[in-house]
Each structure stands twice: as C-alpha cells, then as structure tokens.
Amino acid sequence: MVVAVNLAFGMQSGIDNWGHLGGLLGGLVFAWVAGPNFKVQQTLNGLELKDVHSTHEAWWGFLLAGGLASAIVIGKMIVGQ
Numbered sequence: 001m002v003v004a005v006n007l008a009f010g011m012q013s014g015i016d017n018w019g020h021l022g023g024l025l026g027g028l029v030f031a032w033v034a035g036p037n038f039k040v041q042q043t044l045n046g047l048e049l050k051d052v053h054s055t056h057e058a059w060w061g062f063l064l065a066g067g068l069a070s071a072i073v074i075g076k077m078i079v080g081q
Contacts, residue, residue, distance in 0.1 A: 022072070026065050034061025 003024060010017035036051040 022069070026069055029068060030061050030065035033064055034058040
C-alpha cells in the first residue's frame with residue numbers, strides 16, 4: 001500500500017519516481033540480507049521465535065545496500081544525464 005501511495009505521489013510534477021524506486025529496491029536488499037530470520041524453537045516455556053541472524057550478517061547487509069547505492073550514484077555521475 002505504501003509503495004502504491006509513493007508511486008502515486010510520484011506522478012505529480014516535480015517529483016522523481018526513480019528516487020522512490022531506488023529507495024524501495026535499497027530497502028528490499030537491506031531487509032533481505034540484514035532483516036530478522038526467525039526460527040521456531042522449543043524451550044522450557046513452550047515455543048519461541050528466535051532471530052538467528054548474527055550482527056555480522058546485518059553489517060554485510062548494510063554494506064551491500066550502501067555499496068549498491070554508491071555504485072549507482074557513481075555510475076550515474078560518470079555516464080551523466
């Protein structure tokens with residue numbers, strides 16, 4: 001729903017939809033790599049959800065998303081308008 005609203009706002013003059021799409025893709029990459037990875041585990045208190053992602057994996061997600069964004073910006077600067 002939020003994606004649809006942002007793209008609808010992008011139809012107005014003076015707003016660039018590429019920025020919205022870039023933010024969407026960057027957020028998806030970051031969430032895919034660094035987001036929680038829940039597993040159901042049996043404990044003494046019953047079933048619990050536990051995030052099995054490590055901090056190390058979250059940093060890799062941050063670096064991957066930031067690196068992709070930087071590469072796109074630098075590529076755009078080299079190629080030009």
